[in-house]
Amino acid sequence: MITLRLDSKLEQSINNTAKNLGLTKSELIRKSISEYLGKLESPSAWKTGETLFGKYSSGLGNLSANRKELLKHKIKAKRK
DSSP states (O other), X not given: OOOOOOOHHHHHHHHHHHHHHTOXXXXXXXXXXXXXXXXXXXXXXXXXXXXXXXXXXXXOSOTTTTHHXXXXXXXXXXXX
């Protein structure tokens, strides 16, 4: 069991939220803490896809900078 002290503004906010959701204050606090800890434990989007990023690289580092020029060359090559 944990005892904690809350300032009156936060306590009132918890009371109102719990009442609006039809939960007890303890249920609301347990769910909130559980959700918060779950977010801390879940990996970031970067960590999740880290092994996939750049895996299928074209080898060209200028695709976004020279996109118009590269597109012109592709169209010209297709028309020949």
